[in-house]
Amino acid sequence: MAAPQLQLPPDYYLTHFRDLLAVLHSRYHSVLLPQHLQLIETFQQLPITAQRQWVRLLNRKGLVFALKDVEYVEVPDQAAAVAKLLQAGLLDKPSSDEDLADWLQRANKEHLLALVELASGAANPALPLLKKSSTKPQIQQYIEQHQLLTPASIQLWSEQHGELVALRAQTELQYLYFLYFGRFETSLTAFTLRDLGILPGSGFKQEFQARYTDRDQALAAFAYARLKPELQSLQQGWKSLDLLAQEAALRQWQQQMLEWPEPLDERTRLQREALCTALGRLTEKLLTHASADVALVDDAHRQRAALTQLAIGFYQQSASYPASERLLRLYYANRSDPQMAEALQQQLQQMLENPSCDDELWFARDFASRKLQQKPTSDLTDFLRSAATITLDELYLGQTERGAVHFYRQQGYQAFHAENELWLSLFGLLLWQPLFESEQSAIYNEFERRPRDLSSGEFYRRQQPLIEQQLALLADPAVAVKQLLKTYSAQFQKANAVFSWHPDLATMLPLLVHGAPAGVLAKIIRQMTQDFRRCSSGFPDLLLARESAAGTPEIQLVELKAVGDSLRRNQLTRLMSLRELGFAVSLMQVQWWQSPDRVYVVIDVETTGGKAENDRITDIAAYKVQYGDIIDEFSSLVNPQRRIPYFIQKLTGITNDMVASAPLFSEIAAKLTEFIGDSIFVAHNVNFDYGFVRAELGRCGYPLQLPKFCTVVQMRRAYPGLASYSLGKLAQQFDIPLHNHHRAAADARATVELLKLIQAKTVVGVVEPEAMADEVLEAHR
Structure with a gap:
C-alpha cells in the first residue's frame, strides 16, 4: 500500500515567499538596491494567480520550463x-546563453532529437547523420558541436512542441x-x-538581527558567494578540458x-x-601536465615560467595558510x-616570525630544517619513527579505533574513541550561551545551527567578555565540570x-577537565x-x-595509524602542540594478529522474509x-507473531503450527x-543473520x-576459485554433513565446520598480551 501523499495547505x-519578502523588507531594507525594491514591489502588484505561478516556478529546478509541464490547480x-509575468519582466522567452x-x-x-531535426533541416541539411540510438550525452555533444541551439531554433521548437518560458530577475532574487x-x-x-520534519528549525533564538546593515559589505559578500559555485563548476569539469582550454579558463579568472x-x-x-x-x-595541476607536454608551445620553458607566475599570483592574493605553503614550495x-631565491627567504621569514596559524x-x-639546514628527515618522519606499536585482533580491520578501545580497556584503562568530538563538545557546552543564545550570537534565521562568524575571528572579538567569563570557569575543574554537566x-x-x-x-x-594540565584547556x-x-x-583518536x-584522573591522548593511513599536516600540528602544552600524547602504529583464544558464536536464523526491519525470526541456533x-x-523455535509465507514453509519445513x-x-x-x-x-552471509538478531x-x-565474521567472505579468501560459495555447495565440496538444510541448527553446525576450514588455512601470529601491555605502557612513559 502506497504511503499517503502529504497534502500541503493552499498557497x-x-x-x-511572502513571509520571506516581509522579513527582507523590514530587516534588510537598508542594504537593498533600487532594483531589489522594484522586484518586491512588482511582485506585490501582480494578481494572485500570477504570484502563484511565478513562485511555483521558483521552487522548481532550472530556468526554462514548458508551460504544459507547470500547470497548477491554484x-x-x-x-x-x-501574460502578466511576461509584461512585468519576471518571465521571458528563452534567449540568453x-x-x-x-x-x-x-x-x-x-x-533533443526533435531539436536536431528542426535545426539541421533549417540550418544545414549537409550535417553528418546523428543516429537515433545515440545517448543523451552524445546528442548534447552533437548539438553543441554543430551550434544547433540558438534563440531562433529554440523558438521554432517551442512553436511545435509547447511554449517555453524562462525565469528572469534571478540575480536580484x-x-x-x-x-x-x-x-x-x-x-x-x-x-x-522544515515543514516535512526533515530539517527542523534550530530553536536557539526567536528574535533575529540583520545579517548585514552595511550595503557595500552585503554586496561584496554576495559577489564572492556567487563566485564559489562558478569555481566549483570549473573544478568538476577540469579533466574534460584540454591544456589550452584549462589555461584559457585560468587566465579568464585572472582577469576577473x-x-x-x-x-x-x-x-x-x-572566502x-x-x-x-x-x-x-x-x-599547479596545469603546470604539472604542461611540463610533460613539451609540444604544447614552442618554448616549453617559457610556458612553465608563465604558469608558475600565474600560480604565484593567485597564491599571493591569500595571506595565510595553506596558500603560504604552496608559495614557499x-x-x-x-x-x-x-x-x-630572495622571495623564498622573505616568505620563510614571514611564516616563522608572524605565522597565520600553528599549521603554518x-x-x-x-x-x-629540512631544505635549508639539510636535516635528513622531516618532523613528520621523525614523529612516525618515534611511534610504538599496538597489536590488535584482525577482526577489527576497518574498525581500528573500536579495536584499540577494547584493547586498552583490557589493560585497565577507561578508553574512549574521542577524536575531534570530545574537544568540539567541550567548546560547545562551555560556550553554549555565546554560541547560541546571546543577543550577539551570529545566528540570523531559524535554519542556522551555528554562528555564521565562527569561521572567522569575529566570534571572539564580538563576544570577548562573555567568552572570557566562561573560560575562567576552567580555572576550577570542579566548578567547570558542574557547569558543563x-x-x-x-x-x-x-x-x-x-x-x-x-x-x-x-x-x-570530567576526565578531560580534571586530567588536563592546569590552564591549558582555556x-x-x-x-x-x-x-x-x-x-x-586534528585531535587524537583516543x-x-x-586514576x-x-x-585524580591521569589522561593520555593516543593517535592511531594503521597500514594505509596517513598523518595529515593538521593532525601532526595538533599532536605536537598538545605535547608542548603538557599532555601525554602518543602515536601508535597498528599491526594485526589473530588470537587463538577467540570465542566465536556461530549463528543461523530462519525468518518470515528478507527484511530485518519488517520480518521476524522463526528459528535460531547458536554454537x-x-x-x-x-x-x-543454544537453539529454539520462535513464535514470529505472524503467519509464515507458504514458500518459506516449503523451503525451511517450519510451519505455522510448529x-x-x-x-x-x-x-x-x-x-x-x-x-x-x-x-x-559468525554466520554464513553474516550481515543477514546479524541484522535480524540485532533487530530482534x-x-x-x-x-x-x-565484531562480525562472514564465512562466505573468508571462504572466498581461503579457498578461491570454487564454483559456488553457498552453504549447500560448500558442504558438498568439503564433505560436511548437512542433513536438514534451511533449519537453523543444521545450517549453524555446518557453518562451524566452515570456520574450522578457514582457521586451518589462516597463519596465526601469537603475541603475548603481557608483552603488548609493556610495550604500550613504555610508549606512554
Whole structure:
C-alpha cells in the first residue's frame, strides 16, 4: 500500500515567499538596491494567480520550463497569469546563453532529437547523420558541436512542441535569498524540508538581527558567494578540458579578479582567500601536465615560467595558510632564479616570525630544517619513527579505533574513541550561551545551527567578555565540570552544527577537565574561538584515563595509524602542540594478529522474509566455539507473531503450527544475550543473520554491537576459485554433513565446520598480551 501523499495547505509556497519578502523588507531594507525594491514591489502588484505561478516556478529546478509541464490547480487561467509575468519582466522567452544551456542540460532525449531535426533541416541539411540510438550525452555533444541551439531554433521548437518560458530577475532574487540564508541559494527548499520534519528549525533564538546593515559589505559578500559555485563548476569539469582550454579558463579568472570587490568583513576575506588558493592549486595541476607536454608551445620553458607566475599570483592574493605553503614550495622549486631565491627567504621569514596559524608555523620550521639546514628527515618522519606499536585482533580491520578501545580497556584503562568530538563538545557546552543564545550570537534565521562568524575571528572579538567569563570557569575543574554537566542536561540532544552528542560525553568531559594540565584547556578553547576553522580538527583518536595515586584522573591522548593511513599536516600540528602544552600524547602504529583464544558464536536464523526491519525470526541456533571445539550451544523455535509465507514453509519445513506454541523472541532475548556475550559473531552471509538478531534484540531493549565474521567472505579468501560459495555447495565440496538444510541448527553446525576450514588455512601470529601491555605502557612513559 502506497504511503499517503502529504497534502500541503493552499498557497503553501506563496505564503513562504511572502513571509520571506516581509522579513527582507523590514530587516534588510537598508542594504537593498533600487532594483531589489522594484522586484518586491512588482511582485506585490501582480494578481494572485500570477504570484502563484511565478513562485511555483521558483521552487522548481532550472530556468526554462514548458508551460504544459507547470500547470497548477491554484492557477486556473495559466495563460493570463503568464501574460502578466511576461509584461512585468519576471518571465521571458528563452534567449540568453544561460537559458539555452539550462534547456540543453534538462531536456529529455526525445526533445533533443526533435531539436536536431528542426535545426539541421533549417540550418544545414549537409550535417553528418546523428543516429537515433545515440545517448543523451552524445546528442548534447552533437548539438553543441554543430551550434544547433540558438534563440531562433529554440523558438521554432517551442512553436511545435509547447511554449517555453524562462525565469528572469534571478540575480536580484539570489541577492534576496543570500541576505536571508547567508549563502548562495536558488530556492526556498529549506522551508519545505522544515515543514516535512526533515530539517527542523534550530530553536536557539526567536528574535533575529540583520545579517548585514552595511550595503557595500552585503554586496561584496554576495559577489564572492556567487563566485564559489562558478569555481566549483570549473573544478568538476577540469579533466574534460584540454591544456589550452584549462589555461584559457585560468587566465579568464585572472582577469576577473581585477573586478572583484574589496572584502569588507572577515568572512568575505576568507572566502576570497579560499577562491585564490583553489585557483592556485588548479594552476599547479596545469603546470604539472604542461611540463610533460613539451609540444604544447614552442618554448616549453617559457610556458612553465608563465604558469608558475600565474600560480604565484593567485597564491599571493591569500595571506595565510595553506596558500603560504604552496608559495614557499614554488619559490624553492625555482630558487635558481635570484628573484625567486630572495622571495623564498622573505616568505620563510614571514611564516616563522608572524605565522597565520600553528599549521603554518610547524610547516615553516620543518621546511627550514629540512631544505635549508639539510636535516635528513622531516618532523613528520621523525614523529612516525618515534611511534610504538599496538597489536590488535584482525577482526577489527576497518574498525581500528573500536579495536584499540577494547584493547586498552583490557589493560585497565577507561578508553574512549574521542577524536575531534570530545574537544568540539567541550567548546560547545562551555560556550553554549555565546554560541547560541546571546543577543550577539551570529545566528540570523531559524535554519542556522551555528554562528555564521565562527569561521572567522569575529566570534571572539564580538563576544570577548562573555567568552572570557566562561573560560575562567576552567580555572576550577570542579566548578567547570558542574557547569558543563548542567548545560549537558539542559540542552541534551538539541541539534546543532558545532558538535554531536557522543554517547560517552558525560563520562569523558570530567576526565578531560580534571586530567588536563592546569590552564591549558582555556588556551585551547580560546584558540578555537579565534580561529575555529583551523583549530577545531586534528585531535587524537583516543582518550585514555587511569586514576592516579592522588585519586585524580591521569589522561593520555593516543593517535592511531594503521597500514594505509596517513598523518595529515593538521593532525601532526595538533599532536605536537598538545605535547608542548603538557599532555601525554602518543602515536601508535597498528599491526594485526589473530588470537587463538577467540570465542566465536556461530549463528543461523530462519525468518518470515528478507527484511530485518519488517520480518521476524522463526528459528535460531547458536554454537559457541573455542580452539575449534563447540563448548556450548543454544537453539529454539520462535513464535514470529505472524503467519509464515507458504514458500518459506516449503523451503525451511517450519510451519505455522510448529511455531504456534514456541516462545516469543522477547522470552528468549535475555538468555540469548547472555549466551552471545562479547564473542565474535559468525554466520554464513553474516550481515543477514546479524541484522535480524540485532533487530530482534533491539526491540527487546538489548543492544548488539559485536565484531562480525562472514564465512562466505573468508571462504572466498581461503579457498578461491570454487564454483559456488553457498552453504549447500560448500558442504558438498568439503564433505560436511548437512542433513536438514534451511533449519537453523543444521545450517549453524555446518557453518562451524566452515570456520574450522578457514582457521586451518589462516597463519596465526601469537603475541603475548603481557608483552603488548609493556610495550604500550613504555610508549606512554
